[in-house]
Amino acid sequence: xxxxxxxxxxxxxxxxxxxxxxxxxxxxxxxxxxxxxxxxxxxxxxxxxxxxxxxxxxxxxxxxxxxxxxxxxxxxxxxxxxxxxxxxxxxxxxxxxxxxxxxxxxxxxxxxxxxxxxxxxxxxxxxxxxxxxxxxxxxxxxxxxxxxxxxxxxxxxxxxxxxxxxxxxxxxxxxxxxxxxxxxxxxxxxxxxxxxxxxxxxxxxxxxxxxxxxxxxxxxxxxxxxxxxxxxxxxxxxxxxxxxxxxxxxxxxxxxxxxxxxxxxxxxxxxxxxxxxxxxxxxxxxxxxxxxxxxxxxxxxxxxxxxxxxxxxxxxxxxxxxxxxxxxxxxxxxxxxxxxxxxxxxxxxxxxxxxxxxxxxxxxxxxxxxxxxxxxxxxxxxxxxxxxxxxxxxxxxxxxxxxxxxxxxxxxxxxxxxxxxxxxxxxxxxxxxxxxxxxxxxxxxxxxxxxxxxxxxxxxx
Numbered sequence: 393x394x395x396x397x398x399x400x401x402x403x404x405x406x407x408x409x410x411x412x413x414x415x416x417x418x419x420x421x422x423x424x425x426x427x428x429x430x431x432x433x434x435x436x437x438x439x440x441x442x443x444x445x446x447x448x449x450x451x452x453x454x455x456x457x458x459x460x461x462x463x464x465x466x467x468x469x470x471x472x473x474x475x476x477x478x479x480x481x482x483x484x485x486x487x488x489x490x491x492x493x494x495x496x497x498x499x500x501x502x503x504x505x506x507x508x509x510x511x512x513x514x515x516x517x518x519x520x521x522x523x524x525x526x527x528x529x530x531x532x533x534x535x536x537x538x539x540x541x542x543x544x545x546x547x548x549x550x551x552x553x554x555x556x557x558x559x560x561x562x563x564x565x566x567x568x569x570x571x572x573x574x575x576x577x578x579x580x581x582x583x584x585x586x587x588x589x590x591x592x593x594x595x596x597x598x599x600x601x602x603x604x605x606x607x608x609x610x611x612x613x614x615x616x617x618x619x620x621x622x623x624x625x626x627x628x629x630x631x632x633x634x635x636x637x638x639x640x641x642x643x644x645x646x647x648x649x650x651x652x653x654x655x656x657x658x659x660x661x662x663x664x665x666x667x668x669x670x671x672x673x674x675x676x677x678x679x680x681x682x683x684x685x686x687x688x689x690x691x692x693x694x695x696x697x698x699x700x701x702x703x704x705x706x707x708x709x710x711x712x713x714x715x716x717x718x719x720x721x722x723x724x725x726x727x728x729x730x731x732x733x734x735x736x737x738x739x740x741x742x743x744x745x746x747x748x749x750x751x752x753x754x755x756x757x758x759x760x761x762x763x764x765x766x767x768x769x770x771x772x773x774x775x776x777x778x779x780x781x782x783x784x785x786x787x788x789x790x791x792x793x794x795x796x797x798x799x800x801x802x803x804x805x806x807x808x809x810x811x812x813x814x815x816x817x818x819x820x821x822x823x824x825x826x827x828x829x830x831x832x833x834x835x836x837x838x839x840x841x842x843x844x845x846x847x848x849x850x851x852x853x
Contacts, residue, residue, distance in 0.1 A: 396714035397649045398656045401520030405660040413715040420716060421457060424663055427687040428460065429453040435693040438480035441470065442695060460665060461673045465683070466697045468502060471640075475503035478692045486691050487511070488542040490639050504639045505692040511542050513688065517644040517658050518551030522582075525608050525633075525650065528556035531578045535565050535585030535593075536613065544613070544643050548584060557582075565589045566818045568596040576602050583630075584610040587620050588826070592754040592816055594627040595780055606630045610647070612637070614826055617744035618721070636722050640697055641684055646719050651712040655719040661687050664719065665696070666704055677707035682722070737805055738773070740826050742796030750787060752779040754816050759829040760806070772809040773797075778816035787811065 402408065406423045408416045432452055435442035445464050446452070454460065471478060479486065485507055492502040526532060532552050538545025538561035545561045552559035560578065565571045565585070571593055575583070583590065583606055590611060597603045606628045611621070612635035621632045636655055637645030641662055646655035657664055665683040666674045674680045682699045686692075702723040710718055723741065740758065747756045757776040762769045777783055789811060791797045800806040 396710065396712040397524055397651065398520055398647075399714050399716070401516075401523075402659050402716060405516070417715045420659070424659070424687070425454060425457055427660075428457070428663055428685065431685065431687055431689070431693050432463075432695065434480060434690075435695055439478050439693060441466075441474070441477040442693070446695075457663075458673070460663070460685070460696065463696055465671065466694055468698070468700070471502045471504075472500045475505070475692075478694070479505050480693055481507065481691055492639055502640075506542070506642070507691040510642060510689055510691050511547065513661050514547050514642050514644050515551045515554065517661065518548050519554040521644075521647050522548075522552050522555040522557060526552070526555055526557045526582055529558065530581040531558040531560065532582040532584065533574065533578065533580045534559060534561045535563065535571070535583065535589060536561070538563055547643060565593060568593065568818075572597050572600065572602055575604060579604060581607045582610065583608075584612065586613045587611045587616050588614070588755045589818075591620055591624055591748070592780070594624055595752075595754055598627055599780060603627060608633060608650075610635050615722075615741045615744055617741070617748045619745045619749040623748065634721070636701075636719065638699065640694060640699070642686065642689065645684075649710055649712050649714075649718070652710050653721055654706055654710055655722070656710070656714065657716070657718060659716060661689070663687055664705070664717065667698075674704075675707075676705040676717070679704045679720075679723070682719070737800045737803070738796055738828065740828050742794050742800075743775070743828075746789065746791075746794040746797065747775070747777065749793075750777070750789075752781075752783055753777050753787075754779055757829070761809070761830075771806050773806055774809040775811050777811065777813045779813070780816055783813040787813065 402420075403410065403416065406420060408419045408423070429452070432446065432454070436446045436452075437443075445466075449463060451459060451462060486505045487508045488506040488511060490504045490506075492504065522532070534545045534548050534552070536545035536548065537543045538549060540546065545563065549559040549561050560574070562571065562574055575593075575597065585593075590609060594603065607630060609624055609628060609630045609632045611624075611632060616634040621634070624630065625632050631650055633648040633650065634655065635645075635647050637643050641658070644658050645662065646657045648655050663685040665685075666678065666680040667683055668674055668680050679702060682701045682703050684694065684697050684699060686694045703719045703721065705717050706720055709715060738760070743756070743758055747753055755778040757778075759774045759776075760771050761774060762771055775789070777787060791801055791808070801808065
């Protein structure tokens with residue numbers, strides 16, 4: 393019988409006893425508390441931002457994990473305004489700086505700093521993941537950027553080689569044919585890539601009759617809709633795993649367990665909390681915003697960083713037998729001040745499951761445009777659907793299958809506009825997360841306008 397997913401790595405890395413699950417869980421909480429106190433001390437002593445932010449906090453060291461609720465939050469805007477204030481070492485000890493531009497806004501970019509030791513811990517996490525799902529000698533294809541040292545693809549390549557598997561990093565898919573030829577030639581047991589790109593590749597290989605059987609697919613770097621997962625699983629016969637992470641977490645954050653839909657956390661390096669909109673900590677089982685604190689991060693520690701992402705910590709054990717906390721599927725991002733589409737109560741994830749369930753659709757664009765009608769400015773949602781071939785059939789969308797879209801329409805905050813269709817291509821290479829565009833002048837490209845639905849339209853069968 394295989395050990396619970398990632399538990400061997402967690403036990404080894406955190407020095408947990410090989411005894412009963414209860415004893416291991418107690419030791420696990422002690423180790424996390426020790427790591428939190430070390431992080432807080434390191435940040436307060438060496439980071440200018442936290443020296444000021446934590447100046448009035450008297451109850452350190454913490455006596456209990458629940459005491460984290462007394463510490464202030466770190467927000468994305470804090471990093472954008474002065475990223476160097478977070479650095480807790482000299483510039484000479486920083487080996488990698490990642491600049492994150494916020495698509496669709498004029499906000500300053502975030503910059504995240506790492507030491508070699510920080511990056512080594514990322515590789516250690518991915519090595520543990522790959523060791524659990526790959527056999528020595530198998531091949532993995534990594535369709536992520538990998539040319540730059542310590543990029544996501546490069547770190548996963550190093551981890552895959554450490555897991556004694558053969559790693560190939562073709563990079564972001566820009567053309568179907570060479571990507572499909574590589575899959576056919578190498579017969580990988582694992583493919584890693586961005587959700588839309590992998591779905592499009594699968595649909596292309598289906599159209600050419602070259603679909604292989606693949607054991608595992610890891611989807612990452614964007615929201616992973618359940619409807620998209622079902623299509624990839626059906627096309628490849630694979631187990632599709634969702635990876636949740638961001639540069640702020642050190643790339644790796646959490647990975648879906650093959651035995652369940654929940655995500656196992658990178659516990660040795662991250663502490664997770666769930667909070668309500670008012671900032672209060674929530675118990676297991678309740679949905680709220682994900683808040684992370686880095687553990688053992690030397691270059692740029694983050695304390696109670698608000699991600700804007702929504703999930704919960706399940707209150708039942710994982711099917712694999714692991715006793716440690718996990719995340720449920722990560723749901724749509726909360727509206728935040730620099731997400732202009734969020735003011736209408738709509739996020740890209742609200743549209744994902746609805747639109748990826750439509751036959752032939754492999755991607756879409758969404759634009760909220762303020763149009764004037766009878767002297768009133770009414771936010772209008774235009775949707776552009778893309779498929780491998782132009783979608784000439786009439787496509788109907790039922791907003792009722794998307795609670796977020798339904799709420800925005802029924803409240804009057806938003807109305808439906810045009811649905812347009814065109815052929816999919818790789819002109820968008822998905823170097824940033826897919827987002828709703830705001831106040832643009834409509835969709836571009838060779839389009840075929842099919843309908844101007846009201847808030848109630850029929851769904852095709």
